[in-house]
Amino acid sequence: EIVMTQSPATLSVSPGERATLSCRASQTISSDLAWYQQRPGQAPRLLIFGASTRAAGIPARFSGSGSGTEFSLTISSLMSEDFAVYYCQQYNNWPKYTFGQGTKLESK
Amino acid sequence: EIQLEESGGGLMQPGGSMRLSCAASGFAVRNNYMTWVRQAPGKGLEWVSLIYGSETTYYADSVRGRFTISRDSSKNTVYFQMNNLRPEDTAIYYCARSSGKWFDPWGQGTLVTVSS
Numbered sequence: 001e002i003v004m005t006q007s008p009a010t011l012s013v014s015p016g017e018r019a020t021l022s023c024r025a026s027q028t029i030s031s032d033l034a035w036y037q038q039r040p041g042q043a044p045r046l047l048i049f050g051a052s053t054r055a056a057g058i059p060a061r062f063s064g065s066g067s068g069t070e071f072s073l074t075i076s077s078l079m080s081e082d083f084a085v086y087y088c089q090q091y092n093n094w095p096k097y098t099f100g101q102g103t104k105l106e107s108k
Numbered sequence: 109e110i111q112l113e114e115s116g117g118g119l120m121q122p123g124g125s126m127r128l129s130c131a132a133s134g135f136a137v138r139n140n141y142m143t144w145v146r147q148a149p150g151k152g153l154e155w156v157s158l159i160y161g162s163e164t165t166y167y168a169d170s171v172r173g174r175f176t177i178s179r180d181s182s183k184n185t186v187y188f189q190m191n192n193l194r195p196e197d198t199a200i201y202y203c204a205r206s207s208g209k210w211f212d213p214w215g216q217g218t219l220v221t222v223s224s
Contacts, residue, residue: 034210036153043202044145044153046212055212087153091209095166097155 002026002093006086006100012108015078021103023071023088032092035064035073038102039084047086048073075105083107110134110213112203117218120193128188128218130203138181141206144188146199147217154199157188158206171197193222 003026013019031051036044046055048064051071061076075082088100116128141160147153157177158166165177176189198221204211
C-alpha cells in the first residue's frame with residue numbers, strides 16, 4: 001500500500017496570505033496525485049488532478065506542483081471560503097487508492 | 109447538471125445488513141467508473157469500492173467479502189450492499205464518479221452507524 005503523509009496537520013494563515021500544504025508518498029507515484037477540499041459538513045470537492053491540473057471551475061489561486069514523492073498545494077491569496085480540510089490522493093497504485101490524513105487550514 | 113444523491117443510511121446493529129443507493133443524474137452510470145468512499149466520524153477519507161465496465165469490481169481489504177457494489181443501468185443507480193456490519197464500518201459513505209483515477213463529483217453522503 002502506498003502511504004500518503006500530509007503536513008502540517010493544521011496550518012494557521014491569515015486571509016489574503018499564501019498557504020502551502022505538503023503531501024508525501026511512501027513510494028514514487030509519478031504525477032498521479034489529486035487534491036480535494038472539504039468544507040465543514042460538505043462532501044469533498046476535486047481541486048487538482050495530475051498533480052498540477054486544476055479541475056473545472058476551480059479558481060486560479062489554487063495551484064499544485066510536484067512529482068515522484070513530493071507534492072504541494074498552494075493557495076496564493078486566501079479567501080474566507082478556502083478555510084477547510086484538504087486531502088491528497090494517489091491513483092498510481094490503481095485501484096488501491098489512498099488518501100492522506102488531511103491538513104486543516106484555519107484562519108489566524 | 110451532474111449530480112449524485114445517496115440514500116439508505118441509518119442505525120444498524122453489529123452483524124446486520126444495509127443497502128445504500130446512489131442515484132445519478134446528468135450522466136449514465138453504465139458508461140462510467142463509480143466508487144464508494146467512506147469517512148469515519150472526525151477522520152479522513154478511505155476508498156472502499158469501485159465498479160466499471162461489464163461489472164468489474166474492486167474492494168478495499170477492509171470490506172472485501174462483506175460488501176458488494178452493483179449498478180442498475182435502467183434506474184441509473186449504484187448500490188452498495190453491506191453485510192455483517194461492524195462498529196468500525198460507522199462512517200459517512202460517499203458515492204462518486206471516477207475517471208478511474210480521481211473522483212469527481214461526489215454525492216452529499218449518507219451516514220451509517222453500527223452500534224448495539
